[in-house]
Amino acid sequence: MMISYLKNVMRDTGKFKYIISVGGLCVLNIITCLQPYFLSKLVNNTVNYKYLLFFLISLLIPALINFIKNDLVQATRKSSKKILFLFLESRGYEYYNDYKSSTLQSLMSEVSFVCRNLVQEILPSMVKVVVTVLFYTSLIGEYSLKIGILYLLVCLVYMVLSALLTQKNRNDIKKALDSTVEVNKSIDDFFKNLDTVFSYMSFKHELEFFDTRLTYEKNIYYKIQKQIHLVYLLQQIILVFLIGLILYIGLINFSSFKQQNLEFILILIYSILNLSNFGTDFLGGVELKDRLEAALSKLQYGNNKDITKQNHRVIYDGLDVVFDNISYYYKELDNEVQVLKDLSCRFEYGKLTALIGDNGSGKSTVLKLVAGFLIPDKGIIYQPLKTRVLYINQDSVLFNRSLLDNLGYPHTELASDQLETLYSLAKKLEIDNIISPHADLNIEITGEMTNSFSGGEKQKILILRALISDFNIILFDEITSGLDIKSSSTFYQLIKETVSNKVIICITHRKEELQYFDKTISLNV
Known part of the structure; x- marks a missing residue:
């Protein structure tokens, strides 16, 4: 699952x-690793300006590395989100019944954050360690x-011990991810229910509710970081001891060569500096790996079982939409x-059909079956050829885009006759x-588009989108x-003018509206 996702991001x-x-x-880290050699040459009796220049240039390497990291990080930022978006687009309609929009946003943000950190922190760190060990x-x-x-x-032993000391607590990682999702859901709930909160003046209640989740999030992340810091301290003790042992053995062997001793000492000092973060970065990498696996697991990434349901839809040469013993x-x-x-x-072509029934009788389910969002468990749906x-x-x-984008969706322009x-x-x-002809439909509304119009205005905009479209159902x-x-x-007068070459089905609870329909289908038993 995780490997497949990362391969797709890389691709x-x-x-x-x-x-x-x-x-x-690799090249820039090799130049940095030459610093002990350059420094040892600078302690001769005569100043060597060539090595001084090389040493000064090598000090610029960290700044140059940032350019490489930034280019790769921003490319990864785009790809990590794009691959997830493509995955979500490929899911069946039923997939979204299990998620709130805030949950999906949190998980997508988490996955993208992890991918960026892997590229920005872990990848350069591992390259640095490998180059340091092999070059020295x-x-x-x-x-x-x-x-x-x-x-x-000694370096290999240190890295193996670092790996063995890594305590991968996947339960804590999943709890941490869940806690962040709960915090984001609390924020989402607050803003979606502002009317209720202001009516009840329940600000204190909402703050306490939010604070409880923040406290839990803080505690679980503190526990994880404390574990990482304790292991890092132990790794540093091991590293210093092993490097000290090599230093002792080396000085005994090189005692008669002062410059050689200095270069050797500097190499070991640079080794400690370059390898000191390996433990933390390795632990961080493991944490990021677990966080990525947990987030992808929650998104069911790579799970295609929701699209393996047997198809119960048949294309035929008629014009009506027909349900034959459908169960769901x-x-x-x-x-x-x-x-x-x-x-x-049967939903007849050229007729305006009303779909009525009690709450929970399945009216919306019927429309979603007609639309192909849902797949029936039994029976056959006959639909016309070239159905849209x-x-x-x-x-x-509405989309948080311009009015024109919303009215012409998914097109961003309308022909002159469509505008008329x-x-x-x-x-x-x-x-x-x-x-109107005097309004600039290309201007994007400040803030969320949904909050810029009343409920009635929003529904009229959606109706207009439908009436100027070329859908036949x-x-x-x-x-x-x-x-x-x-x-x-x-509204009913307008759709009756267009129903002659379409199948139009409306769910309504208003009995007085039934007068506008050519046919009524009731789902009440």
Whole structure:
């Protein structure tokens, strides 16, 4: 799961970019590793300006490394989100029943954050460690092969011990991720329920509720970081002891060569400096790995079982949409709840059909089955060839984009004849104060688009989008719930003018609206 995701991110970012970046990091780290050699040359009786220049240039390496990291990090930022977005787009409609939008946003942010940190912190650190160990092993080996091999073994022992000391507590990682999701859900709930909060003046209650989740989040992350710091301290003790042992052995062997001694000492000092963060970075890498696995697991990344359901849809040469013994279940905890049982009906072409029934009778489910969002568990749905279905419900929201983007979605421009039709329809729906030839439809509304219009205005905009579209099947799920009687009457008059070459189905709870329909289908038993 995680490996597959990271491979997809690398493929989208470009493997060549990673190769060039890692190669650049290797070269720059080799130059940094030469600092002990440059310094040892500067302590001779005569000043060597060449080595002084080389040493000064090597001090600029960390700043140059940042350019390489930034390029790769920003490319990874884009690809990590894009790959997840493509995955979410590929999910079936039922997948989203298990998630709040705030949960998906939190998990996507978590995954992207982890990927960026892997590239920005862990990858450069591991490259630095590998280059340091191999380069200094080669450098020490030129003076003494035995001590060079000993240095390599000591470094390997240190890294193995670091890996063994890593206590991977996946339960804590998952709890930490859950705690962050709960914090984000609290924020999301607060802003979505502002009317309720202000009505009840429940600010203190909301603060206490939020503070409880913040405290839990703080405690779980503190526990994880404390574990990391304790292991890091132990790793540093091991590293200093092992490097000290090599230093003692080396000085005994090189005692008659002062410059050689100095270079050897500087190499070991630089080794401690370069390897000192290995423990922390390794632990951090393990933590990031667990966080990535936990987030991808919650998103069910790589799980394709939701699209393996048998298809019960048949394309035929008729114009009506036909349900033949359709049954549908949904899962609630470990139980299957039946919504529809052996439903047979016909939604006729050229007729305006009302779908009525008690709450929970499955009206919205029927429309989502027609739209292809849901797949029935039993029966056959016959649909016309070249079907294009548009589904709009009372809870549909506008995109945080311009009015033109919303009206013409997914197109960003409308033809002149479409604009004329749009302005005419807007006037009939009495929304020409917002949509008219004099209004700039390309201007994006400040703040969230949904909060910029009343419920009735939002529904009228959605109705306009449907009326200027070229869909041959249009499904309205209680779209008139936010409209007054006059606007509802206008709406039905307008759709009756377009129904002659379409299948239009409307869910309504208003008995007085049934007069506008050519046919009524009831789901009540």
